[in-house]
Amino acid sequence: MTEATTAPAITPRGLELGGSAPADFDPVAMARQVLRTARTAALATLDPQSGFPLATLTNIATDADGSPLFLASRLSLHTRNIEADARLSLLVSSLGKGDPLAASARLSVVGRAQRCIDVNARRRFLARHPKAKLYADFPDFALYRVEVLGLHPNGGFARAGEIAPGEVLLDLSGCEALLATEGEALEHLNADHAEALALYATRLLGLPAGRWKASGLDPEGLDLVSGEEAGRLIFPERIREPSALRRVLVALADKARAQADS
Numbered sequence: 001m002t003e004a005t006t007a008p009a010i011t012p013r014g015l016e017l018g019g020s021a022p023a024d025f026d027p028v029a030m031a032r033q034v035l036r037t038a039r040t041a042a043l044a045t046l047d048p049q050s051g052f053p054l055a056t057l058t059n060i061a062t063d064a065d066g067s068p069l070f071l072a073s074r075l076s077l078h079t080r081n082i083e084a085d086a087r088l089s090l091l092v093s094s095l096g097k098g099d100p101l102a103a104s105a106r107l108s109v110v111g112r113a114q115r116c117i118d119v120n121a122r123r124r125f126l127a128r129h130p131k132a133k134l135y136a137d138f139p140d141f142a143l144y145r146v147e148v149l150g151l152h153p154n155g156g157f158a159r160a161g162e163i164a165p166g167e168v169l170l171d172l173s174g175c176e177a178l179l180a181t182e183g184e185a186l187e188h189l190n191a192d193h194a195e196a197l198a199l200y201a202t203r204l205l206g207l208p209a210g211r212w213k214a215s216g217l218d219p220e221g222l223d224l225v226s227g228e229e230a231g232r233l234i235f236p237e238r239i240r241e242p243s244a245l246r247r248v249l250v251a252l253a254d255k256a257r258a259q260a261d262s
Contacts (some may be wrong), residue, residue, distance in 0.1 A: 009150030
């Protein structure tokens with residue numbers, strides 16, 4: 001094995017960071033939230049000739065387990081780089097008001113790009129970025145899934161931590177029935193339950209009014225999009241079966257309506 005394959009994805013930084021993060025900082029929850037709601041990320045790849053990193057901007061979505069997805073054209077430099085060396089890094093952020101270094105939550109993801117032909121992963125990406133349907137079928141475009149090897153969350157000054165990929169990515173074992181019906185469930189929600197989706201976004205998540213749609217679901221939550229806005233509805237319990245999904249969504253809709261009436 002080469003040094004590149006045996007070295008850790010992110011060099012341990014305990015000595016460099018020093019101290020400890022505030023008690024109210026939950027790096028795992030922050031990492032999951034940023035990954036599920038981000039629409040774009042800075043993508044760093046390695047130039048095969050010089051070895052220097054190249055940083056570009058890309059649209060992202062997530063697979064059911066939370067692994068990042070992005071669409072790339074072979075005409076772009078970063079795709080050429082990935083084909084020569086699959087190692088990459090993504091910087092995913094959620095900008096807040098004020099100094100972005102102090103007020104924004106961001107997550108560095110280190111891993112390897114893998115070509116992805118999974119139909120459901122493609123559907124999830126296009127649901128998050130519907131305009132990509134205009135060019136996603138061009139012969140030079142392909143969907144990539146990131147094999148996550150390391151994560152470094154940062155919530156601002158003195159709010160950083162080290163977490164393992166397994167703490168952020170979901171274990172989907174036992175959830176096959178739920179995932180098999182994801183597309184059908186989302187289609188039903190978007191066609192027949194627009195009011196409930198809007199209530200989830202505005203009343204439970206505090207997001208602005210809009211034409212909210214469900215773009216993805218998994219055992220722990222429902223992803224929502226409206227234009228450039230995105231939200232993540234966390235379920236009160238982990239679900240494995242379609243019947244449990246319906247029960248949880250009905251309960252959350254009732255909760256949202258009660259808040260709207262109060």
